[in-house]
Amino acid sequence: MTTRQLTTEPTTTTLTKFVDPLPIPKRLRADPADPLPSFTIRTVAAELRLHTQLPPTALWTYGGDFPGPVLDVHRDQRIRVTWTNEVTTPYPAVNAYLADAPGNPSLAMNDPGIGAAQPVPGTTGLPAWLDTHLHGAVTGGGNDGWMENALLTGDSQLAEYPNRQPAMTLWYHDHAMNITSLNVFAGLVGMYLLRDEEEDKLGLPDGEHEIPLIVCDRNLATDANGALTGQLLHKTTGTLPFLGPYTLVNGRIWPYLEVRPGWYRFRLLNASNSRTYRLHLLDEKDNQVTAGAVWQIGTDSGLLGAPLPVGSAGLTLAPAERADVLVDFGAFRGSSLRLVNSAQAPFRGDPLPPGVKPGDPLPADRLPEPDVMQFRVRAERLHDLVPLLRELEPGKSGEERDTVASGHGFRLPETLSPSYYRLTEQRLPADPVQRVLGLAADPDGTLGLWELQEVPATEAPTAPGQVLDGIIQVTGPTGVTTTYQRVARHFDDQLNWRARMDEWEVWQILNLSGILHPIHIHLIRFQPLSIDAYDTGEFDAALGGTATGKPVAHLAALPIDPSLTGWKDVMRIPPGTSVTVAGQFRGAAGRYMYHCHILEHEDAGMMRQFAVMPGAVMDVGRGMGGGMGGGMGGGMSGGTGITSTTGTTGMGSM
Template structure:
């Protein structure tokens, strides 16, 4: 009987979204029966696009600290506008961390604190969130804790910077002029994190314009495993974009200055998809590799696009994708896939072995959820035979938490669905749009809880502060790619998933939200208070 009630509830929630789904080209029947591979609408570029696998793969530079004294590594990043050649022969204006897209990679050591001073020289306020970071609340990048640019009024009566549409007041907002120090204790497992803008109502266009970078946490235990390293460890930030006729990044913002009215044009309310796939800021790049094992540290930094990745040879044979890590670090043991779905904000740590691939061969990384040009992601060209002393141990980690359902002090349920926002279409959690002044969920420091999420369409749900384990999907065991400790779970249309976590680390105000960035900007975010 319980399953029947849940089935009817799912239908009702999806039915409640029909107005929005119709506006975005998805019907309720499609959401229920076909589980469409995308949620969103695609922009088409107005400039000539390069052939796939002709541009070399860039590797983001690792940022050097400005100081290492006192047991703390200190970094400095200036957020500024620049122009770069993303498409060959085309100049594209960008908003950047440190003048590059992606921003510079920060490499930290587990247990060694770092401080990053961000200076805002962009024309709008910004907020920096270290995604996946186990971070004190005052450095977590709450959406109203703004760094104001020169000349911007300190509109503290509007916690988000004073745009006319929301008109919300956040009495706890903290604003800084020009610079802000973000302190990260790094008291967490070795893992691939990322940092990005998190300004209320404008996260999606800010990330789209370039405000994203990688942050890697390392430790001695992981380095002792013998995994591929050095030039055979590749960070891969995958992000789709579209280009306007003048070479700029096309985005359907209602206010292209990002200073006033938030939101996107009606047909893009479900999410913005681009027709160009970038990896580390390059379109469909190619990378020369040895015939050896490589460690691919993959981030989906797209606003709304989901991928299903495969590594395919010219003869159609698929290479194994040996997953060794998830959002929050190493798995207990490797999990082997031939295809790997990855939702916005998810990260996967994968070993690919090119040893059996003939020299000269091209291995394509394809996206089975794409069509046309978005069906390709990048390629590897096997250039030479080489020695390889790396290995993939049968046991990767022994420090994963062992939470049990019986440990949970409570179970909560949240619906993620379309609804009304400011008289128009928006996205809601539990029937409510985000309000920074409202308390949504209060948890005790150290409490273990089970949370149940129910979706209408695709929603990658992200919790700040804590990692979690996936307990179930649709009442069944989690999928193979759900292994390990995660901070983002990808809900498919009509799906319910359960997670379990311990709310430890720090007290204060945090968030949970959909990481489809357009959904997040249009209300699909809620407050989490750890007390």
């Protein structure tokens, strides 16, 4: 396929919305009678239509489909997956770099005034070097998809997943070093559903009433006549990662789904490289947000304790976040509903501007097309569609038969997961290992993960106004100022953090940059303990630190959104905030990664490594006895660290 200068994309889409039915990914189910079910999933090149009005698009896929098949397994059922690389074609997308234009008021992806985009040298000749990571899995380091152990064509990656985890929505994607953003963009994503008895007892909508919704954004190249070629266009700028104008759900641009007027369960995944979605369901009769129809029942890593209504503020999903959602279409017979995105980009958590409603385009904020997909609710009463129900329930009224037919009599339960508990400082063991992490721009403009260690007061720099690279001072909520020294920031720096198996850790993450970062920690699930606002204006990115006596200062404790109180493996860290999370490193050991899940940031250096080891092994080693840097102490969390009044009661339910 050929393209002309990449700035000649149409300023508005030429594609018609809601003409393609939503594809439903294939399912691979594990036989419960098989002691070790085995699957082979081949990564192959394929040409698939992303929209009826487009030519076929070249992709790299799992099993020939985009997205790949849904793996559907049960808790404690170990499975073996062979990921076989059979890709023989060159990287299928145009990878282009668009230089910054400081004087341009708009950075919308289709703005022709920004300037000519230039193809990135070398990417057209990239080999199919692939590596699959099961995101959110508790599995040994050798099965986790270490990014430098990627495969060339003809090789296979053998992985075993014990599935000793509660019911949750996982997903798998490519994780190859330096090129994760490109390989995922090319199509290498898929969903993985894990079930357990606790979930089974709820009688949630299933079968055709349980539907994966894998959402992502893409851009498309054009030919010499300005027509869309179907070829993917990965266009970025010098400071911003990829953001595309076309939204895909399950591999189709702006699809529709015909539903019955009853309950549905949607397994939502944001599989975008960098775009955050704030989702709203609009009734097309009046373009108003629906009330009382949408309920969140789960987060990244499991069910909530009770259903959470999704109100007018919408449901926010940063890259790699998942949400388990129930929607009751019973009140919308004969209506059409639109799922829309209202998140400005780059997303910082800001509300919509005054006068702007969900569904309004925001081209100046890189959201030229807010539509995601359409739901078409059938007009018929369900009991008229199910004659058998009349024979089985002859004494039921029409309304009662409707209820039974729409989701098998499903009623929204008051309690979802009896094993769920809200993690608090009091539920942690005494003196957990504490880590301190900064998200900051380096003097050269690249982003890093700053592992920080407290500096004793006797060793802290004292010269008034002095700024030293890697030295920052932080004043916490108690007014105590602590000095920290950066001990690592990029992937190849020294390994500092070794966790003991089964030990609880508290990570305090301070965002010194100007944008939101979704931070993913491999292996574990966690919950936020606190979110605090900080004045980061004194942090000097050009010099890499703060001046003595001019610390980053605590402003206020912030409320934690209820949608973030479930078990997570991705945490949004807004700019100017410190988010404290806690989790237990249990179930597996090895070397793992934590990183920003904006994939262009990950590839550019926002990724670090850590190791998990049995405690007895650490005890016989030298210099492996504990965590780096102690805690934030008075610097950020206030007080002398986190203590416990209840010990570890109930911790086994993780």
